[in-house]
Amino acid sequence: KNQVEQSPQSLIILEGKNCTLQCNYTVSPFSNLRWYKQDTGRGPVSLTIMTFSENTKSNGRYTATLDADTKQSSLHITASQLSDSASYICVVRIGNTGKLIFGQGTTLQVKP
Amino acid sequence: DVKVTQSSRYLVKRTGEKVFLECVQDMDHENMFWYRQDPGLGLRLIYFSYDVKMKEKGDIPEGYSVSREKKERFSLILESASTNQTSMYLCASRLPGPDTEAFFGQGTRLTVV
Numbered sequence: 001k002n003q004v005e006q007s008p009q010s011l012i013i014l015e016g017k018n019c020t021l022q023c024n025y026t027v028s029p030f031s032n033l034r035w036y037k038q039d040t041g042r043g044p045v046s047l048t049i050m051t052f053s054e055n056t057k058s059n060g061r062y063t064a065t066l067d068a069d070t071k072q073s074s075l076h077i078t079a080s081q082l083s084d085s086a087s088y089i090c091v092v093r094i095g096n097t098g099k100l101i102f103g104q105g106t107t108l109q110v111k112p
Numbered sequence: 113d114v115k116v117t118q119s120s121r122y123l124v125k126r127t128g129e130k131v132f133l134e135c136v137q138d139m140d141h142e143n144m145f146w147y148r149q150d151p152g153l154g155l156r157l158i159y160f161s162y163d164v165k166m167k168e169k170g171d172i173p174e175g176y177s178v179s180r181e182k183k184e185r186f187s188l189i190l191e192s193a194s195t196n197q198t199s200m201y202l203c204a205s206r207l208p209g210p211d212t213e214a215f216f217g218q219g220t221r222l223t224v225v
Contacts, residue, residue: 004154031210043116043202043216044155051211089154093210100214102154 006103029095118217131190135203144186
């Protein structure tokens with residue numbers, strides 16, 4: 001069954017600290033993996049896309065990694081800011097159908 | 113700046129009402145999607161469309177229908193709203209292709225009472 005599991009479900013950190021969010025998937029065939037950020041009451045916005053051959057990709061303070069062998073991805077946030085408070089959603093695209101499989105998301109709260 | 117606009121941010125409807133959720137995109141995207149988002153379940157695909165007048169069922173189409181008369185507009189219709197359709201509804205659009213990004217609207221929070 002094609003599934004995407006994210007952990008932790010929620011996370012609270014202090015401003016300025018780093019954190020790492022995890023995504024495990026059992027999607028086959030794999031096309032790509034995106035991390036989306038969803039602010040409260042808003043639609044998701046793409047942060048990064050990882051294809052099969054990519055291990056690491058950065059977007060400012062966000063760094064995504066992909067291990068295609070273990071089918072795991074992580075999103076590392078450096079020097080967190082209050083504006084990082086949001087839900088982060090891992091989305092994997094199935095290779096043959098193009099269908100998107102969504103994780104349940106990790107809710108991050110950054111406190112001052 | 114790319115834009116997907118949903119007609120309402122919040123809606124409250126009564127059980128049994130017919131409800132229309134409208135979505136418009138200004139990026140000339142062929143593909144459009146309707147999802148619902150519920151706590152702990154993530155986004156689930158209701159319907160999608162690859163072109164004008166084309167529609168395909170997603171994973172949870174029961175109780176919903178869609179209309180795509182123009183390329184830029186994709187409407188979700190709840191024929192007879194029920195309380196279990198209370199949810200956040202998200203519209204998205206993207207170009208065809210394996211690595212294209214899906215752009216989402218701001219969402220419509222629908223409450224059926």
